[in-house]
Amino acid sequence: MDRRSFLKNSALGGTAAAATTLAAPAYAQGKRKLTMVTSWPRGFAGLADAADKTAENINAISDGMLEVEVKHSGELVGAFESFDAVSSGQADMYHAADYYFVNQHPAFAFFTGVPFGMTAQELNNWYYHGGGMERHHELGEIFGLKSFLAGNTGSQAGGWFRKEINGPEDLQGLKFRMPGLGGKALGYLGVSVQNLPGGEIYQALASGAIDGTEWVGPWSDEKVGFQEITKFYYTAGFHEPAAGLSVAVNLDVFNDLTPAQQKAIEISAGHANVWNLAQYLMNNADALKRLSAGGVKILEFPDSVWDAFGEASGKVYEEFMGDDLFKSIHDDYFASMATSSEWIAQSSVAYRAQRDRVRG
Known part of the structure; x- marks a missing residue:
């Protein structure tokens, strides 16, 4: 039974809870120090930056009443251990990509990126004006978390690859690192999918693992x-047309904060979300030019591969449709x-096409 069902069906969640609603909530007083664990090695461009920016914002907005200490991957817990650390109360909050935790619940993927899903702007539209934030809270609270978007890499x-991918058959048997539902889709195409944390990928690729x-x-x-x-780099992927990053606070810790402190976390996360997306979009184009000048072959998947991605992604969604919350x-x-x-x-896409035509 999940947290919400227990509270709803127990005496504590019914009559007893109702009897206490007239009393003012008791919040912890004074300064609070919160430990944030992350899924990123310290100094990792963009990702660690988003975590650090979120913590910096919270410290500033709360006027010193909250002090967030960031412990990056490996400094307190491992990259994929952050969820359990915060859910269990070992740490107060985490910064991560929630699709790392699809084994907890597959719907966490929707708050990072899913195959053939939303762009960053579309994700923000849903999250802030279409009920997405409320769905994030609903899902997180089952596991004792209060979750907010706190970063976005844009389209990934x-x-x-070590070779060009000219058709779906070239994917067969590849050992490829991809987490989330995109990784599950590759599994349907005969790929041996690996889910490695960021700090381990370079060595695995260099060694041939x-x-x-x-x-x-x-x-x-x-x-x-x-x-x-x-030197073979495919710049458009099916798996994460936007990649939201999340901060999640242990729910008991969050509920123990004052409303102003809670709002400081929400607003800090929202600013980091927009700030981080702009950071990526400002840096990617110049980096791609440098990669190309250095001999990297910039490629796009052929239509046959995109079609295979689409078919496999459909199978992944069907796999989880029996779960009511996921559906x-x-x-x-x-x-x-x-x-x-x-x-x-009908608006910005059409405008950009005309802008690029007129400006040459």
Whole structure:
């Protein structure tokens, strides 16, 4: 039984709870120090920056009443251990990509990126004006978390390969690093999918433990140094047309904060979300030019591969449709995407095509 069902069906969640609603909530007084664990090695371009920016914002907005200490991957817990650390109360909050935790619940993927899903703008539309934030809270609270978007990488690249991918058959047997539902889709195409944390990818690719990897995009990928190992780079991927990053606070800790402190976390996360997206979009183009000048072959997947990605992605969604919460969030997500996409196509997409034509 999940947290919400227990509270709803127990005496504590019913009559007893009602009897206490007239009393003012008791909040912890004085300064609070919160420990944030992350899924990123310290100094990782963009990703660690988003975590640090979120903490910096909270410290400033709360006027010193909250002090967030950031412990990056490996400094307190491992990259994929952050969820359990915060859910259990070992740490107060985490910064991560929630699709790392699809084994907890597959619907966490919708708050990072899903195959053939939302762009960054579409994700923000849903999150802030289409009920997405409320769905994030609903899902997180089952596991004792209060979750907010706190970063976005924008569209992620298709990845680095040791050879060109000319058809779906070239994917068969590849050992490829990709987390989330995109990784599950590759599994349907005969790929041996690996889910490695960021700090382990370079060595795995260099040693031949994996044949290829996706990471983020030109700027982050260049910083890691994948171009030192392989020269085949696909710039558009099906798996994460936007990659939201999340901050999640242990729910008991969050509820113990004052309303002003809670709002400081929400607003800090929202600012980091927009700030981080702009950071990536400002840096990716120049990084791609440098990669190309250094001998990297910039490629796009052929239509046959995109079609295979689409078919496999459909199988992944069907795999989880028996879960009511997954189906509900899936339906909300894609309904919002359709609404946003319709207007964007008729406005900004059409404008950009004409702008580029007129300006040459």
